[in-house]
Amino acid sequence: MFIISGKGTIIEKRPLARKLSAFVALSDAELSVLERLHKRRRTFVAGRDLVHQGQADQAAYILLSGWACSYKLLHDGQRQIVDFQIPGDFLGLRSVVLHVSDHSVEPVTDLEVTEVFAADLFEAFAQTPRLATALLWTASRDEAMVVEHLVGIGRRGAAERMAHFLLELGNRLTLVGLGSKAGYDCPLTQYLIADAIGLSAVHVNRVLRQLREDGLATFRDGHVTFDDYDKLAAFADFETSYLDQLGPLLK
């Protein structure tokens, strides 16, 4: 078995450690508690849900590689995608502390994850309360993103909403080393984006063409290119502070 040792190595290898480091300067002891959460490795193929709306006793998962989406189904069959998850994100963290999961999680691509049970989390919190604070941070940041999506659907026009969506993903991916101000690889279909931002797939296509023709961003062949990052950010009124990536608040 391959043993990971050394603080730099763990932060380098684990997107979650890298992400949490944006909030709390993790000590060696905290990193090794976090590392022990990574013991049950599992894989899921695209299309097979790993968290199920309405079910009890759900595990959570730490996403190691691949993309997923969290969504809710209404009784009439409509679906609202709440968010997409990228490496370093928790899948179903909420489901662990609620009696039954309020949402489902579906792989967008094949996934590598680590399975985490409620008891693992509570034990880790007891060992290092700062880790509990760090997880409260990830939950708060996730909530801040859902709030932005609510504001987007409630108040932003279609093109601004799309621009905001592409920028948010770019900034999140940059935090875990998978994107930059130049752009990022993106496996999402126009149908998935449509279900997330509340437009039809046809409308998504039209809005993406508009952003491309205006020289702002191009989404083509699984890659998003920021043709003019600053102009796009100004157009979307995109302000990064809710993503809280400024560096550790807790030293």
Add this chain to the structure above:
Amino acid sequence: MFIISGKGTIIEKRPLARKLSAFVALSDAELSVLERLHKRRRTFVAGRDLVHQGQADQAAYILLSGWACSYKLLHDGQRQIVDFQIPGDFLGLRSVVLHVSDHSVEPVTDLEVTEVFAADLFEAFAQTPRLATALLWTASRDEAMVVEHLVGIGRRGAAERMAHFLLELGNRLTLVGLGSKAGYDCPLTQYLIADAIGLSAVHVNRVLRQLREDGLATFRDGHVTFDDYDKLAAFADFETSYLDQLGPLLK
């Protein structure tokens, strides 16, 4: 100074203790740590914001009495109300763990609150990690509510959205002893409701009349009456599990 003693008394007197008890069976030691968070009592008059979007070093507040609303302003002056807060809720819990607050909180009525600084919370977590888990629960439940609001604005018709909104508030108020399946006192104006559920005030008025004429619910003179709770819940496709009020998961 009045000293609160005894587990029953604290749970009775403190809406937050009552609410957290829905998730974790709080021990005497945990209750007294929670009680120590209640040391800086403050009052705010209606209309004076107590959490400010874009500001750093924000305190959080535990709401003891009164109603508040959390909202975001866009650059063009539009406002989206994210949620209303009732006794037992945190105001600005997210703002404490993010570098700058992503939202503002405004009193709807005069408020009695307890001010809590980040350091108070982290100290409490170190003393009783189960309290950290309980706060992760409140943050998760808050997030589950924002997700429902996103689904509401994204997918529900105006009347269903209003019905869902009235039912959610009723269930939350019931948890802290301020409502029942018969109804509850509600200080919200139609303008506030409009900014929350993404309708115009005129539309809010029309939808409330429809619910009343259909014998489902009546909102009049600061009181919501559930004329037929079960029919209203069926109409709204309202399913309470995301509010997670089934009793403690953590014994």
